[in-house]
Amino acid sequence: MELENLAEPTPIRRARADQARLVADVLRHQIHAGGYPDGLPPEATLAADFFVSRNTVREALTTLKDEGIIERGTKVGTHVAIRKYDHGLDALVGLKETFKGYGDIRNEVRAAMTVAAPPSVASRLQLPAGERVVFVERLRYLGDLPLSLDMTYLARDIGEAVLEHSLETNDIFALIERVIGGPLGSASLAVEAVPADAHSAAILAVPDGAATLLLERLTHLDGGRPVDLEYIRMRGDRITLRGNLLRGST
Amino acid sequence: MELENLAEPTPIRRARADQARLVADVLRHQIHAGGYPDGLPPEATLAADFFVSRNTVREALTTLKDEGIIERGTKVGTHVAIRKYDHGLDALVGLKETFKGYGDIRNEVRAAMTVAAPPSVASRLQLPAGERVVFVERLRYLGDLPLSLDMTYLARDIGEAVLEHSLETNDIFALIERVIGGPLGSASLAVEAVPADAHSAAILAVPDGAATLLLERLTHLDGGRPVDLEYIRMRGDRITLRGNLLRGST
Known part of the structure; x- marks a missing residue:
């Protein structure tokens, strides 16, 4: 050089x-x-x-x-050897919406039940600790490729209505909007790079300790009520998050 | 349960x-x-x-x-054992601005020179391949904690003016704005989780293969000209990216 x-x-x-x-x-x-x-x-x-x-x-x-x-x-x-897929950081969209040009998203529903909300989950959803919430765990595939492992806590009223629909082929966002009959509001998002624990690694078919993107996303109804708390583990070798930033006042 | x-x-x-x-x-x-x-x-x-x-x-x-x-x-x-720091995903801000409440950001300048731009770098910066650009590599500390390793390609006119100022204590964003006498425009951002290669791991003081956040950020002047292409490796155990998403039309 x-x-x-x-x-x-x-x-x-x-x-x-x-x-x-x-x-x-x-x-x-x-x-x-x-x-x-x-x-x-x-x-x-x-x-x-x-x-x-x-x-x-x-x-x-x-x-x-x-x-x-x-x-x-x-x-x-x-x-x-590997194709990596873009996931938007600019708008609140589900995986199925995101990848509609690339192929079919298929969800393997690993759990769908009510659980007593741990204190911190209850607090994020603005519920009393111990209140029952709906818990859903899904392994999400693009075609035959496992992309992400999503754990979702839903406020019980919303969650029970969501569970009446097919979780295998729909985004939860789309189901919530069907249930409430209108669009969702905003979400707060945290993104981290974490090593896959042994169990997640086995489910996502990556080596122990592989770099994964961990998203925590809390989504609110249009009126501001938080109803959907998700922990999403994305395979680091499969997904790139993309967005745009504007220079604000410093 | x-x-x-x-x-x-x-x-x-x-x-x-x-x-x-x-x-x-x-x-x-x-x-x-x-x-x-x-x-x-x-x-x-x-x-x-x-x-x-x-x-x-x-x-x-x-x-x-x-x-x-x-x-x-x-x-x-x-x-x-470890404190994790938030970095905004909503606005275009430098590390020093981001962490001004937490402590001092110090930059160890590992390289500052002109290089012939590889074709893909040139193409992102809308320059002919082989055109000389300014390259800066910095290891960035919050106090004594190594947080990120940043590799920056700058359009030569902007970069040479930036290098006349102290890179040790300033964000490059702030220096560019000083040089151009106005605010930067927008940036496009890509976020990935990648395992640290042996060399980056040694510099960032993490184990080989540790999960790191890799940001690719291309920043434009207000008029749209791309001038600053960065590859930023953040320690996954130190930094959480945070932002807000709005539900758009799907």
Whole structure:
């Protein structure tokens, strides 16, 4: 890499590991953006594109291979092994709505019952502790691909009405809106990267400790009443969250 | 857990591993919301709160301990080991602005130089491939805590002007706005959970493969010109992204 330094008195020549990480970052995003449908270019081409050595390219490709994003064969070249799907961060939409262009979302309902709400769940839903709420756990597939494991607590009146409909083929958002006869209001969202515990890993078919996106989402009716508290574990290798930010006053 | 089933003909008694994961999820969010500053309640209290057995509580606490979130001692009880910080998803703000209530953000500048833009970077910044851009890599600390590793590509005119200011103590957003004499426009954001590669893990002081949040953020000037492309790796155990969603038309 040809360097020209501006801020420091002496030029910095970057370590190969730094350069390889950078190449891996850029390639990862290109792959996820749908680049390289016919496979990645040869190492020599990538080296020239990124102004780095072939060893650096090889190191970057090893990182992506370890993440399961690409597959490499001596004869067949480098292929994209996994497709990653975008999930919007700008609006409140369910998985089925989100992926309607990509394929069918199918839900395996692992639990659907009433439970006594633990204090913190009750508090988020503005209910007395111990009040019964409806609990639903779903493993959600896009076609045959497990994408996310969703645990949902619903206020009992809403939840019992939702359970009269098919959870296998509908988003819970859509069912709530059918039940209340109008649109939902806003949701507050928290996003974390957490390692998959052994049990979630087995259900999502990823290795123990794999990076997952954990979303906590509390959705309110239009009038402000919180009715739907969800803990959603998304496979980190399958889903990218995308949104837009506006510069506000600081 | 007392169960009452609505959707299925026979009641579902949930496996302990499912219940433990649920308890861990709820506790994790309470801890991150600043709950339990004086340590967690005893196992028996948690078992009563969550309507589960003490063995289930123990299993949940083991998960949180493995994640490094709590520490347990036979004499001293269960303490919160790590504090997690919120980063907004609603507006475009830098780390220093975000954390101004919590402590000082300090940046270790690991690289600051011009590089020839790889094709995909050039394309995001709407420049010809190979055009020189300014590249900055910073390890960002809140006090003594490494929070994130940020790699930034800046359009050369903006970047060279930014490098005339102190990168150690300022957000790049603030410097760009100083340089252009006005506010930035909007940014597009992608959020992923990725395992830390060996090199990033060493820099961020986390184990190899630890879950990290990877943000790709492309920021535009008010007129729409893209000038700032960043790849930000945040420690998954330190940062929660928070925002609000509105229900739009589907």
